[in-house]
Amino acid sequence: MPKQVTAQERSDEELLIAMKSGDRSAFVAIYERYWRKLHAESFKRLKNMQQIEELVQDIFSDLWLKRDSKEILNLRNYLMMCTRYQVFAIYRKEKSNPDFEEPMENMAFYSVNADSRLNEKDMKSCIDIWLKQQPTKRGEIFRLKYREDMSTKEIGEVLNISQKTVQNQLVTSYNSLREFMKKMTTILSSAAW
Template sequence: MGANSTYTDSELLTLLRAGDRQAFEEIYRRHWKNMYRTAYLVLHDDAASTDIVQDIFVWCWEKRAIMQVASLGGYLSMAVRYKVANYIRREKVRAGFFAEAEKLRLPEGAHEFTLELKELRSIIAQFTEELPGRCRDIFYLSRFEYLSNKEIAARLGISEKTVENQLTIALKRLRMRLGSFSAWMVLFL
């Protein structure tokens, strides 16, 4: 395969599902530029746009065997728009958090408090990354994007019961991990 590949996107998708690396590379060559352009037109951020495109392709490779896509180009285009929207939402939440934190001038002697909070954030971020894929996605959408169980279920195409079960598992593991931070858990959980 290469620049002169005569495979259709549908044929490439079939080969991709079978684990054909060359098909994946051809899909990447065909679509990355339009995907990047779509992200960049909204974000005006080279690094973020590149990361979004790479994340989508990593996901496609990891989920290749179960991908159910009618139109590859349409799917990739929608994936970019979805990721861009999430990026913007996440950045707004982060900016809002820091703006609020800036308003709260900590009294003297609060240095220990800020160190514990920083350590807690680090532990939770590492914990989130270590969760199995579906559980991590559900936990992230619940705790960082503030989606309801119903919204998570709709977004991921799973039942609300599955969302509840996965959150229960994640929160139980987090409680065990946090141990000494039990007072802080109330704020996060």
């Protein structure tokens, strides 16, 4: 008789499918797998335990309540993006400037929703094309930040440059990538019609 796979042993994709069909144990497994990560991600930026706990609770409540309408391709990325967006929303609501060591962190990097003409694969391809067009150092900083999930301080230490230089390069990258993605979205959208 084959061994039963527990919810904790299932992949994110399997858990998402089960959760969409109303399986509470799958939702609990997702919560157990990710709540600490979201808490840590929020803490890096907020430092207010009450806000952090509410933020994490809101993200998971939304995930469960809207499970039927969400089209999630990558659960970890989706939850991290939600966390960063919620942190940004808190700062916007309080009309204060984020007290981050990393100014890029208060910006949603990009938004993917069910209506988007670009799927995750297209976006990754577009980002890869954009990266090839960047100066070597800027591309390396971007890769370390967004693919290796390093802080600006860590990147500065690895590349032997100041944290301020890293931050400036990330702001330049963000603006350049945003413009590039707008153009690519337009091109891909018109090609789809």
